[in-house]
Structure formats: C-alpha cells, structure tokens
Amino acid sequence: MIYFVTGITGTVVPVIVENLMKKEKDPVFYFAIRKDSKGNHIRARFESVVLGMDLDNSARQKLLQESKLVEIDVEKEKLGIDPDLYSELILNIEKILHGAADVRFDQLYEKIKVPNVVFTKKIYALFNEIKLHREIYGKSKLTLYYISTGYAYGIYKKPIPEDFPEFHPGKPDNTYAQTKAEAKFFILDKIKRFNDQIVIFEPTIIGGSAQTGKTKTYNLHYIVMMLGYMGKLPFLTSSENRLDIVPVDWVAAVISDIMSKDEYHQGVMRLASGSEGISIKYLRDVGYDFYTSNDPVPGHHIPKIRFVPRYVFNLMVQLQKSFYRAMYFCTRNKRFRKMVKGISLLEGYFPYITGYKVFENSKSRELIEKYTDCSAAPSLQDVFNEKGELVKKGYYRKILVDTLETGWGGLVDFERLEEKTATYKAPQAAYGTSRK
Ligand SMILES: NC(=O)c1ccc[n+]([C@@H]2O[C@H](COP(=O)([O-])OP(=O)(O)OC[C@H]3O[C@@H](n4cnc5c(N)ncnc54)[C@H](OP(=O)(O)O)[C@@H]3O)[C@@H](O)[C@H]2O)c1
Incomplete structure (x- = not known):
C-alpha cells in the first residue's frame, strides 16, 4: 500500500506508522513535513522520529531509505508541494x-484555523484529484483517514452521541475544538454529497501507552498531575467528573488495523473509554498515594489537592490571575507575566477537567470488534468485579511510574527541586541542632 501521511512528527501518527510497518508487508510512505521553528531540515526531523520508533533495525532502515519526504507549507497553494512531486502523488497514492x-x-x-481547517481543506483537494485520477484509470478506490477528536462536540450536557452522519456540536470549549468541529463539518459534507471513502477517527484524550506507560507529550492530565506533585495546585473542583483518556498504543492499533485491513471505508469511529472514563477523584487519590510513597526527592512534601465547589474554584483562579497581573503591572517582573500565562494555559484545560464530558461509544465498539483485532480501550483504573473485589487491570500505575522516571518529560527537574527543598528545610534543621 502507498500512503500519504501528515503529522509524522507528532505524538500519535508515528505510532500508527510503526504499527503499519509491522502489519503490512511492504508499505510505502510519502510523509508531509515542514521545517521546524528552529530551521531543522525535514530529513533531520524525519530521521529523529524514526530513531525513536519501536522498530527493529532493519525495519527502521527500510523506513528511512524507502520513504519519500514531501516538504509542505500549508499557507501555499497545493500545500507548496513541488509540482513534479505533486504529480507523483496523484499517480501513486492509495491512501491518505x-x-x-x-x-x-x-x-x-484566525491562527489555528490554518493548521486545522485550511490544511484539511487542502488535503481534501489533493484527495479529490487523486480520486478522479484513480476513477479515470480504473484503479482501486482511494480512502482518506482523518483524525478528528471527540472534543469537537464542545460543551454537552448529555452523553455525547455517536450521531454519524449527523453532527450537532455544542458551544466549543476553545478554538481547538471550534476548528476541529469546522473541519469535521467540511469532511462530513463531502461524505454526504459525494459518498467519498472517508473514515473519521474521534479519539478523546490520548494518553501514554498502556503497555509501557510512555508518552511523547505531557499535557492536559499530565500537567494537572505535575502541578499536584509540585504542590502548585492546592485546589481543584468537580471530583466526580470523568476524563475520557485512551492510550496511544490502543488508538494506533485500531487506526492501523482499519487502514491495513482495508474493509471499513466510510464513517466515524470514536476511540473512547466511554463508561470506563476515569474520575478526577480517582486520578487524585491514586496519584497522591503513588507520589507520596515513591517521591524521588527526599523531604519533599506533597499537599493533597482539595476539592472545592466549582464557583469557588473559578473565583480563586480569576483572583490569582488578577493578582499576578497587578503584580506584573506594578513591578514589571517577568515572573508574574509568566504566572498569568501559565494560568491562562491551564484555563484552556479546565473545561476538559471541570466540565461534564461523557462519550457514548457502543456503536464504535461494535465497529472495532468487527473490523479490527482490538477490543475495548484498556482501562486506566483498576476496577471492581461483581463480587466487589478490586481487579488490578488498570495501567494508571505505568503512567505514574513514567512521570517520575522522566520528570514529566523533563518538565520537572528533581535535582533542583531537591536543592530547593533542602534550602527550604535548612533553617529548621539548624534550629533543631542548636536545641540539642
Ligand atoms: N493528543 C490528543 O490527546 C488527541 C486527542 C484527540 C484527537 N487528537 C488528534 O490527533 C491528531 C494528532 O494529534 P497529536 O497529539 O499527535 O498532535 P501533536 O503531537 O501536536 O502533533 C501534531 C502534528 O501536526 C503537525 N502540524 C501541525 N500544524 C502543522 C502545519 N501547519 N503544517 C504542517 N504540519 C503541522 C505537527 O508538525 P510540526 O512538528 O511541524 O509542528 C505534528 O506532526 C490531531 O489531529 C489531533 O487533533 C489528538
């Protein structure tokens, strides 16, 4: 199979490609990449992605040698792809x-619309050209696999339905959800009007691997866990709210099965944990127990996050933000501006944490059963059986281990924290000694 793939430098797509390399005999890839902000060339970027893949050496070499890199610029016409290479894509590509x-x-x-909506429209334009070419030359039908998100449904008071081919999102939580919803409307319209072979995947929150606990990106719940560990999030709200987190290896296994088995070609497949969503309280309780008994920093105290009503929490956040803003205004100390930015970033996460988000997934589970070798998403938490006994089947512990092993991917410097902890404790120790 010959693929055109976008997103290879991201978190999810490399794992899908890794899977395809293992599942297919001779897959060929054209990877759409751009230079990064540091000016790193696309070949160097690609090589570093492949080096990090869980593949044996020969598969890695094969991927490095046989893949074609397509430099893109989303803002340019036809994605800025070199015209000869564009023609080659039209001739060769079988799946996108x-x-x-x-x-x-x-x-x-206005900014995020470009990568999320404009990009999708340009990918569809390429899809359309390839589709027409393949129709004229009697070649097999082309399929587009598009990764959307369950969160494109925005604010929803009820469980979020699996309503394909309909789509009635609520008010978006942020511009990400807004633009992903816009892109989904665009894609759905193409399916309805032209009966195109397009599969839309709707993962919820993609977390670390269920097998290894590892992740490439430490955001959302990872940040909340980190702030809790650092004692920088003394309060939280909505303890019973559920987060729908699915592991990256399961998401990649389902998507790659759908692509390589080549039997399911149109529709929406939600990749969610559904009723197995993890409550914020569980996340806090198990995380707290684990971090306090495995803390690598001696003497470091982890306060237990306390739950307060939502309005109190929101008020506290706003007060804190106003305080830091005022402090920056008075002192011009950049630290305060950084704090305001940090809180704003967290505010982007809050709807996912403090808002009601429950995803229906029964139709998708049937599709997954039918068209893949995968079963339901592995659960993050341990569960109780009918007899009320705790069954240790969750993978949350692996995630917790990974956060301490990597310091949240380098976000936490344990040595520095140890120094700070020691400095903080020093006067108490000296006082204690002098009293003896
Ligand atoms: N992560 C989640 O929890 C989650 C949940 C549900 C759905 N999804 C969906 O899954 C997909 C993959 O997400 P991810 O977590 O892997 O994202 P990610 O780690 O942030 O990676 C994003 C990828 O998109 C590329 N990209 C972004 N803007 C681009 C542009 N203007 N031109 C070219 N390439 C661009 C990035 O390339 P650069 O490296 O050059 O920036 C990178 O390869 C996305 O469609 C996302 O909406 C993710």
Missing part, C-alpha cells in the same frame, strides 16, 4: 492519513 493539527488550546481562532 491526515493526522496533523495544532492541538494547543490557547491559540487565536
């Missing part, structure tokens, strides 16, 4: 995986 997007929650609409 569009997994690229800007997943930040704090971007201005």
Whole structure:
C-alpha cells in the first residue's frame, strides 16, 4: 500500500506508522513535513522520529531509505508541494492519513484555523484529484483517514452521541475544538454529497501507552498531575467528573488495523473509554498515594489537592490571575507575566477537567470488534468485579511510574527541586541542632 501521511512528527501518527510497518508487508510512505521553528531540515526531523520508533533495525532502515519526504507549507497553494512531486502523488497514492493539527488550546481562532481547517481543506483537494485520477484509470478506490477528536462536540450536557452522519456540536470549549468541529463539518459534507471513502477517527484524550506507560507529550492530565506533585495546585473542583483518556498504543492499533485491513471505508469511529472514563477523584487519590510513597526527592512534601465547589474554584483562579497581573503591572517582573500565562494555559484545560464530558461509544465498539483485532480501550483504573473485589487491570500505575522516571518529560527537574527543598528545610534543621 502507498500512503500519504501528515503529522509524522507528532505524538500519535508515528505510532500508527510503526504499527503499519509491522502489519503490512511492504508499505510505502510519502510523509508531509515542514521545517521546524528552529530551521531543522525535514530529513533531520524525519530521521529523529524514526530513531525513536519501536522498530527493529532493519525495519527502521527500510523506513528511512524507502520513504519519500514531501516538504509542505500549508499557507501555499497545493500545500507548496513541488509540482513534479505533486504529480507523483496523484499517480501513486492509495491512501491518505491526515493526522496533523495544532492541538494547543490557547491559540487565536484566525491562527489555528490554518493548521486545522485550511490544511484539511487542502488535503481534501489533493484527495479529490487523486480520486478522479484513480476513477479515470480504473484503479482501486482511494480512502482518506482523518483524525478528528471527540472534543469537537464542545460543551454537552448529555452523553455525547455517536450521531454519524449527523453532527450537532455544542458551544466549543476553545478554538481547538471550534476548528476541529469546522473541519469535521467540511469532511462530513463531502461524505454526504459525494459518498467519498472517508473514515473519521474521534479519539478523546490520548494518553501514554498502556503497555509501557510512555508518552511523547505531557499535557492536559499530565500537567494537572505535575502541578499536584509540585504542590502548585492546592485546589481543584468537580471530583466526580470523568476524563475520557485512551492510550496511544490502543488508538494506533485500531487506526492501523482499519487502514491495513482495508474493509471499513466510510464513517466515524470514536476511540473512547466511554463508561470506563476515569474520575478526577480517582486520578487524585491514586496519584497522591503513588507520589507520596515513591517521591524521588527526599523531604519533599506533597499537599493533597482539595476539592472545592466549582464557583469557588473559578473565583480563586480569576483572583490569582488578577493578582499576578497587578503584580506584573506594578513591578514589571517577568515572573508574574509568566504566572498569568501559565494560568491562562491551564484555563484552556479546565473545561476538559471541570466540565461534564461523557462519550457514548457502543456503536464504535461494535465497529472495532468487527473490523479490527482490538477490543475495548484498556482501562486506566483498576476496577471492581461483581463480587466487589478490586481487579488490578488498570495501567494508571505505568503512567505514574513514567512521570517520575522522566520528570514529566523533563518538565520537572528533581535535582533542583531537591536543592530547593533542602534550602527550604535548612533553617529548621539548624534550629533543631542548636536545641540539642
Ligand atoms: N493528543 C490528543 O490527546 C488527541 C486527542 C484527540 C484527537 N487528537 C488528534 O490527533 C491528531 C494528532 O494529534 P497529536 O497529539 O499527535 O498532535 P501533536 O503531537 O501536536 O502533533 C501534531 C502534528 O501536526 C503537525 N502540524 C501541525 N500544524 C502543522 C502545519 N501547519 N503544517 C504542517 N504540519 C503541522 C505537527 O508538525 P510540526 O512538528 O511541524 O509542528 C505534528 O506532526 C490531531 O489531529 C489531533 O487533533 C489528538
């Protein structure tokens, strides 16, 4: 199979490609990449992605040597792809995986619209050209696999339905959800009007691997866990709210099965844990127990996050933000501006944490049963059986282990924290000694 793939430098797509390399005999890939903000060349970027893949050496070499890199610029016509290469794509491509997007929650609409909506429209334009070419030459039908998100449904008071081919999202939580919803409307319209072979995947929150606990990106719940560990999040709200987190290896296994088995070609597949969503309280309680008994920093005290009513929590956040803003205004100390920025970033996460988000997934589970070798998403938490006994089947512990092993991917410097803890404790120790 010959694929055109976007998003290879991201978190999810490399794992899908890894899976495809293992599941298919001779897959060929054209990867759409751009230079990064540091000016790193696309080949160097690609090589570093492949080096990090869980593949044996020969598969890695094969991927490095046989893949074609397509430099893109979303803002340019035809994605800025070299015209000869564009023609080659039209002739060769059999499947497209569009997994690229800007997943930040704090971007201005006009800015994030480009990677999330304009990009999708241009990928569809390419899809359309290839589709027509394949129809004229009697070749097999082309399929587009598009990665959307369950959170494109925005604010929803009821469980979020699996309503394909309909789509009635609520008010978006942020510009990310807004633009992903816009892109989904666009894609659905193409399915309805032209009966195109397009599969839309709707993962919820993608977390670390259920097998290894590892992740490439430490955001959302990871940040909340980190702030809790650092003692910088003394309060939280909505303890019974559920977070729908699915592991990246399961998401990649389902998507790659759908792509390589080549039997399911149109519709929406939600990749959610549904009723197995994890409550914020469980996340806090198990996380707290684990971090306090495995803390690598001696003497570091982890306060237990306390739950307060939502309005109190929101008020506290606003007061804190106003305080830091005022402090910055008075002192011009950049630290305060950084605090305001940090809180704003967190505010982007809050709707996911403090808002009601429950995803229906029974139809998708049937599709997954029918068209893949996967079963339901592995659960993050341990569960109780009918007899009320705790069954240790969750993978949350692996995630917790990974956060301490990597310091949240380098976000937490344990040595520095130890120094700070020691400095903080020093006067008490000296006082204690002098009293003896
Ligand atoms: N992560 C989640 O929890 C989650 C949940 C549900 C759905 N999804 C969806 O899953 C897909 C993959 O997400 P992810 O977590 O892997 O995202 P990610 O780690 O942030 O990676 C995003 C990818 O998109 C590329 N990209 C973004 N803007 C681009 C542009 N203007 N031009 C070219 N490439 C661009 C990035 O390339 P650069 O490296 O060049 O920036 C990167 O390869 C997205 O469609 C996302 O909406 C993710």
